[in-house]
Amino acid sequence: ETGVTQSPTHLIKTRGQQVTLRCSSQSGHNTVSWYQQALGQGPQFIFQYYREEENGRGNFPPRFSGLQFPNYSSELNVNALELDDSALYLCASSFGGSRTGELFFGEGSRLTVL
Amino acid sequence: KQEVTQIPAALSVPEGENLVLNCSFTDSAIYNLQWFRQDPGKGLTSLLLIQSSQREQTSGRLNASLDKSSGRSTLYIAASQPGDSATYLCAESNAGGTSYGKLTFGQGTILTVHP
Numbered sequence: 598e599t600g601v602t603q604s605p606t607h608l609i610k611t612r613g614q615q616v617t618l619r620c621s622s623q624s625g626h627n628t629v630s631w632y633q634q635a636l637g638q639g640p641q642f643i644f645q646y647y648r649e650e651e652n653g654r655g656n657f658p659p660r661f662s663g664l665q666f667p668n669y670s671s672e673l674n675v676n677a678l679e680l681d682d683s684a685l686y687l688c689a690s691s692f693g694g695s696r697t698g699e700l701f702f703g704e705g706s707r708l709t710v711l
Numbered sequence: 712k713q714e715v716t717q718i719p720a721a722l723s724v725p726e727g728e729n730l731v732l733n734c735s736f737t738d739s740a741i742y743n744l745q746w747f748r749q750d751p752g753k754g755l756t757s758l759l760l761i762q763s764s765q766r767e768q769t770s771g772r773l774n775a776s777l778d779k780s781s782g783r784s785t786l787y788i789a790a791s792q793p794g795d796s797a798t799y800l801c802a803e804s805n806a807g808g809t810s811y812g813k814l815t816f817g818q819g820t821i822l823t824v825h826p
Binding site: 601603630632637638639640641642645653655685687689699700701702703704705707 | 715745747753755757760800813815816817818
């Protein structure tokens with residue numbers, strides 16, 4: 598069974614740039630959720646994708662957007678990067694739509710914005 | 712707005728001790744509660760998940776309990792080992808509304824088990 602994989606593992610951007618982070622869900626899972634974890638904090642929910650549509654969103658501005666593909670993999674896009682966007686971005690996969698079952702997380706993508 | 716609080720923020724114990732990590736939540740319509748382990752700079756590893764209809768779950772040396780009426784969950788670790796050193800996070804999901812797929816996390820308890 599393949600776990601959740603994320604890429605890239607680390608990246609550095611400058612303010613105003615755009616970034617795309619990628620996630621492959623665990624085998625058999627059709628739902629992907631994205632979380633932002635600032636240093637020393639718990640993860641914060643960004644949004645969830647199910648059947649290629651956004652299915653729930655946290656308190657994040659529209660410059661955070663995403664996609665889910667037919668193979669259930671997903672992308673997180675962040676435009677107009679700000680210094681506060683520096684964080685560990687975690688992807689989690691699960692099975693099911695509107696109900697949260699057990700979530701399985703990837704190792705994360707560490708974004709540094711200079 | 713759901714909130715999750717974890718106490719203590721940090722805990723240091725000698726090897727072999729039994730310990731309890733606490734998690735409290737304000738959500739009156741919890742769907743499930745999940746405990747995770749996070750090693751420095753790494754992702755989250757799921758330890759235990761308790762559905763709202765359950766009172767506890769056990770896996771090896773770990774036991775998690777859930778008391779919805781008081782808004783509390785505890786994670787009990789028996790016979791702690793240095794390899795248990797990590798940050799432990801609890802997270803709850805809401806049973807309905809527009810919170811589909813959203814876990815609300817606490818800030819974590821940093822556990823250090825010294826030999």
